[in-house]
Amino acid sequence: MRTTRTVPAALLALTLLTxxxxxxxxxxxxxxxxxxxxxxxxxxxxxxxxxxxxxxxxTLAIVSPKNGQTIQGSDVTLKLSLEGGTIxxxxxxxxxxxxxxxxxxxxxxxxxxxxxxxxVIPGVAPGTHLLKVEFVANDxxxxxxxxxxxxxxxxxx
Amino acid sequence: MRWLVRAGVAALVAVxxxxxxxxxxxxxxxxxxxxxxxxxxxxxxxxxVLMTFSEPPDLTLSNFGMLDASGAEVALHDPELVEGxxxxxxxxxxxxxxGDGVYTVTFRVVSKTDGHLTAGSIAFGVGAVTGEVVPxxxxxxxxxxxxxxxxIGKALLYAGLVMIVAAAIVGMGAFGGEVPGxxxxxxxxxxxxxxxxxxxxxxxxxxxxxxxxxxxxSGAGAPFLRLIAVCAVVAVAATIASVRGGNIWLAVAGDAAxxxxxxxxxxxxxxxxPLQVIVQWIHFMVIAIWVGGFALLLLLLRARxxxxxxxxxxxxxxxxxxxxxxxxxxxxxxxxxxxxxxLSGVKKALDTSYGTTLAIKVAFVLVLIALGAMxxxxxxxxxxxxxxxxxxxxxxxxxTAVTILGLTATLTGLPPHPQPTxxxxxxxxxxxxxxxxSDFATTVRVMLDITxxxxxxxxxxxxxSDFDTGDPVPADAVTLRFEAVGRPELETSSAxxxxxxxxxxxxxDHWTGDGTELSVPGPWTVTALIATGAExxxxxxxxxxxxxxxxxxxxxxxxxxxxxxxTSSDGRQLQYYTDPGVGGPNQLHLTAFDAxxxxxxxxxxxxxxxxxxxxPQVLDVTRFSPGHFVANATLDPGDWHIDLLxxxxxxxxxxxxxxxxxxxx
Numbered sequence: 001m002r003t004t005r006t007v008p009a010a011l012l013a014l015t016l017l018t019x020x021x022x023x024x025x026x027x028x029x030x031x032x033x034x035x036x037x038x039x040x041x042x043x044x045x046x047x048x049x050x051x052x053x054x055x056x057x058x059t060l061a062i063v064s065p066k067n068g069q070t071i072q073g074s075d076v077t078l079k080l081s082l083e084g085g086t087i088x089x090x091x092x093x094x095x096x097x098x099x100x101x102x103x104x105x106x107x108x109x110x111x112x113x114x115x116x117x118x119x120v121i122p123g124v125a126p127g128t129h130l131l132k133v134e135f136v137a138n139d140x141x142x143x144x145x146x147x148x149x150x151x152x153x154x155x156x157x
Numbered sequence: 158m159r160w161l162v163r164a165g166v167a168a169l170v171a172v173x174x175x176x177x178x179x180x181x182x183x184x185x186x187x188x189x190x191x192x193x194x195x196x197x198x199x200x201x202x203x204x205x206v207l208m209t210f211s212e213p214p215d216l217t218l219s220n221f222g223m224l225d226a227s228g229a230e231v232a233l234h235d236p237e238l239v240e241g242x243x244x245x246x247x248x249x250x251x252x253x254x255x256g257d258g259v260y261t262v263t264f265r266v267v268s269k270t271d272g273h274l275t276a277g278s279i280a281f282g283v284g285a286v287t288g289e290v291v292p293x294x295x296x297x298x299x300x301x302x303x304x305x306x307x308x309i310g311k312a313l314l315y316a317g318l319v320m321i322v323a324a325a326i327v328g329m330g331a332f333g334g335e336v337p338g339x340x341x342x343x344x345x346x347x348x349x350x351x352x353x354x355x356x357x358x359x360x361x362x363x364x365x366x367x368x369x370x371x372x373x374x375s376g377a378g379a380p381f382l383r384l385i386a387v388c389a390v391v392a393v394a395a396t397i398a399s400v401r402g403g404n405i406w407l408a409v410a411g412d413a414a415x416x417x418x419x420x421x422x423x424x425x426x427x428x429x430x431p432l433q434v435i436v437q438w439i440h441f442m443v444i445a446i447w448v449g450g451f452a453l454l455l456l457l458l459r460a461r462x463x464x465x466x467x468x469x470x471x472x473x474x475x476x477x478x479x480x481x482x483x484x485x486x487x488x489x490x491x492x493x494x495x496x497x498x499x500l501s502g503v504k505k506a507l508d509t510s511y512g513t514t515l516a517i518k519v520a521f522v523l524v525l526i527a528l529g530a531m532x533x534x535x536x537x538x539x540x541x542x543x544x545x546x547x548x549x550x551x552x553x554x555x556x557t558a559v560t561i562l563g564l565t566a567t568l569t570g571l572p573p574h575p576q577p578t579x580x581x582x583x584x585x586x587x588x589x590x591x592x593x594x595s596d597f598a599t600t601v602r603v604m605l606d607i608t609x610x611x612x613x614x615x616x617x618x619x620x621x622s623d624f625d626t627g628d629p630v631p632a633d634a635v636t637l638r639f640e641a642v643g644r645p646e647l648e649t650s651s652a653x654x655x656x657x658x659x660x661x662x663x664x665x666d667h668w669t670g671d672g673t674e675l676s677v678p679g680p681w682t683v684t685a686l687i688a689t690g691a692e693x694x695x696x697x698x699x700x701x702x703x704x705x706x707x708x709x710x711x712x713x714x715x716x717x718x719x720x721x722x723x724t725s726s727d728g729r730q731l732q733y734y735t736d737p738g739v740g741g742p743n744q745l746h747l748t749a750f751d752a753x754x755x756x757x758x759x760x761x762x763x764x765x766x767x768x769x770x771x772x773p774q775v776l777d778v779t780r781f782s783p784g785h786f787v788a789n790a791t792l793d794p795g796d797w798h799i800d801l802l803x804x805x806x807x808x809x810x811x812x813x814x815x816x817x818x819x820x821x822x
Contacts, residue, residue: 052714053712053714053717053720091748091755091756091782091784091785092750092754092755092756093730093732093750093754094754105744108741108742108744108789109742109744109789110744110779110781110787110789112781113781113782113785139732139748139750140732140746140748140781140782140785141718141720141732141734141746141748142717142718142736144714144716144717145716146716146717
């Protein structure tokens with residue numbers, strides 16, 4: 001519903017830039033991401049200035065709960081194993097490879113941000129749940145490639 | 158032939174009636190001037206901002222504020238009235254020296270003279286200013302419509318006082334001391350006036366958002382208290398007069414009502430000028446004789462329906478009413494010249510809400526005059542034959558008079574300021590923000606251009622067209638209402654637009670105006686209120702006001718959420734991404750960084766998402782660290798507009814807005 005008189009030009013520029021920055025495996029139209037933002041403002045200048053996302057060799061695994069595990073009680077103990085990465089409590093746009101913190105996503109809802117490899121997720125309802133944990137960079141955004149571990153577990157009713 | 162001459166005189170009187178109606182409408186405490194002037198850029202920061210109003214502001218009930226271009230509130234000392242200038246000049250002094258930039262001064266002022274509320278703003282620049290500081294000298298200060306309670310209160314006050322005065326003057330002067338229905342009429346009229354005066358105080362307290370005690374102690378509340386006190390005397394005297402015959406207590410009640418009308422005149426806009434107070438008071442009194450008299454005559458006709466008709470009384474009243482009408486016109490003309498600046502002022506006033514109400518009232522006044530002429534020429538002569546025509550016509554006159562009373566009560570709460578009209582000439586500045594919308598019933602389509610689209614002064618150009626045909630919609634009035642999303646501390650404001658058709662070829666569907674309502678960066682909900690006849694259509698739109706020179710960086714990579722970073726001119730950044738950015742559950746991340754790249758603590762944050770075919774949704778956000786907020790939301794595939802707002806601990810705001818396509822899962 002929103003338009004500006006320069007939106008067509010902005011969209012065109014963005015499309016070209018997106019294509020130019022697309023990594024290997026980009027589709028023919030260059031839309032590396034399915035989410036293509038366009039800036040709906042004429043007065044703003046726009047660029048793809050930020051460099052690539054920081055890379056990492058880190059690997060992340062969820063030790064507990066195990067995939068398919070049934071847990072008694074509503075408190076779920078989360079144990080993680082991170083190799084090749086460094087946990088940092090600093091949040092900054094100055095990015096360092098292999099350094100970051102953890103985002104915990106339960107059933108597609110971000111529920112916590114932690115720098116501990118062991119924590120408790122309280123109040124989990126009975127039923128089957130999908131748990132994802134991501135090792136993210138110091139600016140709260142993903143590494144490239146993303147470092148995500150996921151398990152499905154069940155809380156007994 | 159003689160009848161035609163009289164009709165011509167009646168028509169002239171009707172024209173006079175047009176300005177008669179303007180008499181009590183008056184002008185509120187509007188901003189006359191400011192130093193610095195609206196729209197100027199100063200080389201050095203001013204020590205103070207002087208604002209001169211048309212009437213003395215009551216500082217105990219008024220609010221002033223100053224915002225910088227980022228929306229941060231500028232600390233001010235308590236406002237002070239400057240000596241001289243009749244107490245109409247207020248001084249605002251910043252606690253600290255103002256730095257370079259654009260500043261918006263907002264005010265919400267209650268007039269000490271009449272208690273009316275007026276709101277508005279000015280903008281000025283200091284030092285090196287990015288962008289243009291657009292003067293808003295033509296923009297009116299905003300005066301809200303009077304509340305229903307205020308209109309009812311005034312209508313009751315006028316109705317009660319009119320009947321008491323009419324009973325005293327017409328009863329004793331034309332009816333030989335007879336007041337028909339005296340036992341009921343007098344106490345009811347007195348009580349009605351008293352209730353009306355009390356309701357006016359209640360409405361005043363509500364309109365300024367203060368308690369009774371605060372209002373009562375304020376300068377603006379004093380006229381209301383005086384009015385209530387005098388009306389109480391009126392009610393008591395009228396009650397005594399109702400049970401005791403004779404003219405003494407009737408005269409006391411009439412005198413008290415006349416004093417109440419004088420108090421009301423001093424509490425209106427005429428209060429600033431003693432001569433105008435007297436003229437206004439005379440205006441009230443003769444209207445009471447004219448309008449209240451025929452209500453008494455109707456009661457007299459009913460009282461004597463089984464005896465000889467009151468022919469002599471009707472003729473005596475008719476003569477009295479004729480003279481009263483002439484004085485009504487004369488006093489109304491004087492008041493109109495004073496308030497509106499002559500006939501040119503009347504013409505400009507017709508472009509306002511006030512003018513619309515005025516035109517309706519003039520139509521009713523015309524009807525009333527025509528009915529009066531009919532009575533004089535036809536109904537009264539036939540009264541000797543026992544014709545019921547006079548009673549019937551007076552019945553219609555009373556209904557008309559009650560309607561006029563209601564319209565008058567409304568008019569007294571409206572300012573007769575003309576609406577701003579954007580000059581047809583001048584350089585065409587490209588619109589910085591354009592937003593479209595339609596009403597829920599898809600009957601009206603609008604497109605709003607906002608220039609320059611930055612915080613502070615902007616011009617508005619709203620195109621209003623039929624949703625299906627695209628033809629111009631014949632709207633009577635168009636208002637824009639502005640609400641800052643996620644900023645409850647900022648009051649809702651509005652701007653009335655002027656029809657761009659006058660003298661502007663091809664502008665039949667355009668409504669234009671100026672204003673500083675968009676005072677801070679960030680997402681705003683702007684609602685176009687389109688009045689057509691008795692119907693009103695609302696078209697909500699969401700738009701973003703960005704600080705000038707904002708840098709936007711977009712990082713999109715395979716397998717990664719697209720990250721958008723907004724960098725302000727001071728180096729502070731707002732980073733955002735939607736994860737995973739496909740239809741279904743998503744996490745929407747917002748993080749702020751200072752100029753050194755460290756996370757910037759925020760006091761609050763807002764994320765507003767708007768689908769291409771739906772209404773804006775303000776998402777619940779959760780804080781995960783001092784400068785990192787996340788909203789969990791389910792987004793459908795399609796085009797979305799996303800507005801971001803982050804408020805920093807120093808009161809500044811970081812904002813961002815962009816469109817994003819959410820792909821299929």
